[in-house]
Amino acid sequence: MKKPLIKILPLLLGGILFAQNKQDSIQFKRISDEILINEQAYSNLYDLTKNIGHRLSGSESYEKATKWAFDKLKEAGADKVWYQEVMVPVWVRGKESLQIKTAKGQWKKLNMLSLGNSEGTKGQDLTAEIILVKSFDEFNKLSEADVKGKIVFFNYPFNQTFISTGQAYGDAGKYRSTTASLVAKKGGKAVIIRSLSSSFDDVPHTGMMRYQEGIEKIPAVAIGPKSADELEKTLKSEKILAKLNSNCTMKPDKLSHSVIGEITGKKDQSVIVVGGHLDSWDVGEGASDDGTGIVQSIEILRTFKKLNLQNNHTIRVVCFANEENGVKGGKKYKEEAQKNNEKHLFAIESDGGGFTPRGFGLDMKEGKRRQIQSWASLFFPYGIYDFTKTYSGTDVEPLNELDVPTAELVPDSQRYFDIHHTAEDTFEKVNRREMLLGAVAMGQLIYMIDKNW
Amino acid sequence: MKKPLIKILPLLLGGILFAQNKQDSIQFKRISDEILINEQAYSNLYDLTKNIGHRLSGSESYEKATKWAFDKLKEAGADKVWYQEVMVPVWVRGKESLQIKTAKGQWKKLNMLSLGNSEGTKGQDLTAEIILVKSFDEFNKLSEADVKGKIVFFNYPFNQTFISTGQAYGDAGKYRSTTASLVAKKGGKAVIIRSLSSSFDDVPHTGMMRYQEGIEKIPAVAIGPKSADELEKTLKSEKILAKLNSNCTMKPDKLSHSVIGEITGKKDQSVIVVGGHLDSWDVGEGASDDGTGIVQSIEILRTFKKLNLQNNHTIRVVCFANEENGVKGGKKYKEEAQKNNEKHLFAIESDGGGFTPRGFGLDMKEGKRRQIQSWASLFFPYGIYDFTKTYSGTDVEPLNELDVPTAELVPDSQRYFDIHHTAEDTFEKVNRREMLLGAVAMGQLIYMIDKNW
Structure with a gap:
């Protein structure tokens, strides 16, 4: 007895798909x-x-x-x-350095990198007090008087609890891309960020930042996670001066x-x-x-x-x-x-x-x-x-x-x-x-x- | 109108499972x-x-x-x-070295490690000609006369085509664990194997080998993939002597x-x-x-x-x-x-x-x-x-x-x-x-x- 097509069609199709799949897996x-x-x-x-x-x-x-x-x-x-x-x-980056000095201390060099597209200090020393904020929320609470003439240090941590590190990178990324212009608007002189790093070593990470149109282009630099942790700790008990000297600029x-x-x-x-x-x-x-x-x-x-x-x-x-x-x-x-x-x-x-x-x-x-x-x-x-x-x-x-x-x-x-x-x-x-x-x-x-x- | 239990039971169960799943994911x-x-x-x-x-x-x-x-x-x-x-x-391993000498050459040291559980040469130089085989098949074709007094070099490659390297390790593992007794049975003096390595560097890998009961315990050593490739190449055109000196032994x-x-x-x-x-x-x-x-x-x-x-x-x-x-x-x-x-x-x-x-x-x-x-x-x-x-x-x-x-x-x-x-x-x-x-x-x-x- 012939089977009606409607009954054997799925079998035929299944057979074709199976053979197809096998052919593909051979090519794979x-x-x-x-x-x-x-x-x-x-x-x-x-x-x-x-x-x-x-x-x-x-x-x-x-x-x-x-x-x-x-x-x-x-x-x-x-x-x-x-x-x-x-x-x-x-x-172009050129020569650059960042030093800090505590109330009682000597100048001490930190591992740093200017952020990509950032302007530098034109080879001049930019010396100012550092103020610490951990987030945009904390920064937004600061008045112009708080920020004016200062270097703002954003120590926003890379969120270790995300399983995909890309998600943590995206989360922290806005601190790299946007903070310079925000700080400039309140009269700040420069920005230091904690590197967007999943590690706890002292390696600084560069990466692109952007300036808002019509806002002064102040320097933006990154320091390694270890320096960032130490800097935060010291800033909680004493004032710290930073001296930034950099030559980066856009040609x-x-x-x-x-x-x-x-x-x-x-x-x-x-x-x-x-x-x-x-x-x-x-x-x-x-x-x-x-x-x-x-x-x-x-x-x-x-x-x-x-x-x-x-x-x-x-x-x-x-x-x-x-x-x-x-x-x-x-x-x-x-x-x-x-x-x-x-x-x-x-x-x-x-x-x-x-x-x-x-x-x-x-x-x-x-x-x-x-x-x-x-x-x-x-x-x-x-x-x-x-x-x-x-x-x-x-x-x-x-x-x-x-x-x-x-x-x-x-x-x-x-x-x-x-x-x-x-x-x-x-x-x-x-x-x-x-x-x-x-x-x-x-x-x-x-x-x-x-x-x- | 009340719904019959049979209709709402799946919903109830679904709800319980969903809540349970949510609870578990919170704990995760x-x-x-x-x-x-x-x-x-x-x-x-x-x-x-x-x-x-x-x-x-x-x-x-x-x-x-x-x-x-x-x-x-x-x-x-x-x-x-x-x-x-x-x-x-x-x-215990103790001091060990493996040198080779080509027809025209000087003695040259190879990076090596005795295989774990292997006996050594008791601090004496064991000098013999190396013969190359690529697999058990090739070895099995050799007569006792071919093997007697020789050092057999098994250059069986780690199969790079397996996606799980564990599978390649399992595949090559028998060359590490069994070859010493096989060679001893045909009168060979020692075994050299290609390390079970997914890399192409020159790092030797140790690991456990076993002796068959009642068979002479001849030394077994591993060399790095790079040395193994070079040794094979040279062996195809000329005779090579090896000098093994090792102190490893079971206490x-x-x-x-x-x-x-x-x-x-x-x-x-x-x-x-x-x-x-x-x-x-x-x-x-x-x-x-x-x-x-x-x-x-x-x-x-x-x-x-x-x-x-x-x-x-x-x-x-x-x-x-x-x-x-x-x-x-x-x-x-x-x-x-x-x-x-x-x-x-x-x-x-x-x-x-x-x-x-x-x-x-x-x-x-x-x-x-x-x-x-x-x-x-x-x-x-x-x-x-x-x-x-x-x-x-x-x-x-x-x-x-x-x-x-x-x-x-x-x-x-x-x-x-x-x-x-x-x-x-x-x-x-x-x-x-x-x-x-x-x-x-x-x-x-x-x-x-x-x-x-």
Whole structure:
């Protein structure tokens, strides 16, 4: 007896889905094996961090890095590599120091870093009394008379109770970005903040701050957590003078470049972007932020070429310029995509460090997110299980304005903010296998999207 | 109109479950916050690793560590702390060296470590030609004539394609544990193995080997991956002599102790065990293996006391003796539990390093496992999602014979076998937050089991 189609259809469909799933899981393993065995990413990271080093927008080393990225994309087998012009801000640090003197003491140097985009003291000593506040609430209670002529020290702690350190970073971030202008409005002379650090060491963390239009641009600096704790303790019992001397300043914008390489799509020219940012802060080596995102992205291109995966759509690696202090590269990329009427299917960034991946942030319509979530069982053997987050990377976010689904790799966050924006962000802090697994996960996701979208 | 009970019962039950779940999630957060803010585990680890250091069974430093653990359990608030006697093997390393000489060359030293429990050369030079095999298959093809008088070098690679490095460790482990007797049977003089390492550096890894009864006990040593690669390369084109000189040997067994501390159950005296092993190999500092398991377990006891969690059952921290080369502590613990008719509800060990936790291995009947899996949504916000593994810790495994459900914390595995059993297993390789989150996860699981079992 023939079974009615309505009864066997689910079985047929189930069979097709199972076979499909098996086919995908074979490709997942091919991608993973290729990267774990034949990878070039780790030696590329060594080269970028040790032979070029940190590379702030506008610096000579950033220009070196663009040439490096161009060559590495070629080496990896890109069909086409080019520079995308973009005007970037140029901030320079110069010599700087912060000293404190207690009522009975000598001048004592503190480990410090001026915050990115901050103005300095033009090489003059700025000497003033420090006053301590722990939060905006405490600061808002101070009158102009309290603040006038003083250096305000914001010792807002990094919230250790958040499981995702990114959440604690976001929470404390406003103390870095906004306090200088708030203090200037009340007549203060400078701002010191506690570094946005998950650690309790004495390493200062830089990072971008912003001035409000029309408000005096007073200097803003960060000190390490240990110095911050000690300073708070001393301030509770005595007056402390600070002497800041710094030379940082903003220069005129400069022409620079993002670097782009792609494998042409076999079926059409719709674009899937994978990227990181090529610039870094001007301390350390820009290894975890974001050398790893760059070498992972190049590794994916190499892997698609090497395995001859015959991508339907164009897979494009973008090494974005100027994420750290302006996001000019990400914004320019979106403008160009719009101007050239390029259809973008998807864009993902890796900018959370080369730590073992746990999932993807998915900033897109619910239907697309659900479809990616439906692939979860394929990813589970690779330690990828978290598809709940809805943010994406800073450089790909502008593409949201063109309705492009965007994403970010979500690596384990526990170690990132120990070293983020510091002299400690070095090659040695990156684990080879952890970083490679990030490339594996993004490569697998791109494989699925290329095939299904 | 009254609704029939059958219709409102699911709602009622749903409401109760929801309220229950909310209550549990509040307790989860209390445990997490207490550990992330007020922890003593990290400074305890510093103390154990820097002031005592490595601590092989039978060594003076192991005895120091037992006193240290006793004091720390008291400090953490244990109601009762005691030593559990156990006879342990005593293996001593002594001075050792391995040199090689190519056809044209000078003698050249290689970084090496004798494998644990191996006999040495009694301080005499053992000089012989090296022959290379890559696997058991290759070795089995060799005749007695091929092997007689030679040193056999097993260069079996650590399989980089496994996502869990523990799987690669298990896969390569038999080359460490069994090859000496196999080679001795064919008249070989010694064995060199490639270290069981996920890295490509030149750090040698020790670890336990075993001799078959009645077979000559020939020396077995490990070299680092880099030396192994170079040695293989050279051996393909020329003959190499090796000169091994070592003093390691097994001494008579000695009386030692596991250290135990507990909080008495409020309702009954059934026991929930959480532990790690107090011994370590005789190189490095025994930080990740297994200082972290010890300080995490003590931290959980401290937290239950500090939060006054009023555990129904006895929560017992066991710092096991002699995991590394005999598991005498774990076996003795089980014997004593059986002899004293102690009812054990559950036992969990942390012995995979203090890396960010991902889940639990659950070695128990399906029903119990399912119940723990049903708590998954409570754990998800803490990054704990993997309840699929069915193994448990080496020291708690013997309790399976008494039908005790056992478990192991499953941390991220990517970095562990870079440093496992090496001079690099130091405090500096442990990240504070990652290690604390392991304590949080185990504390939360124990809270649930204490309440529900």
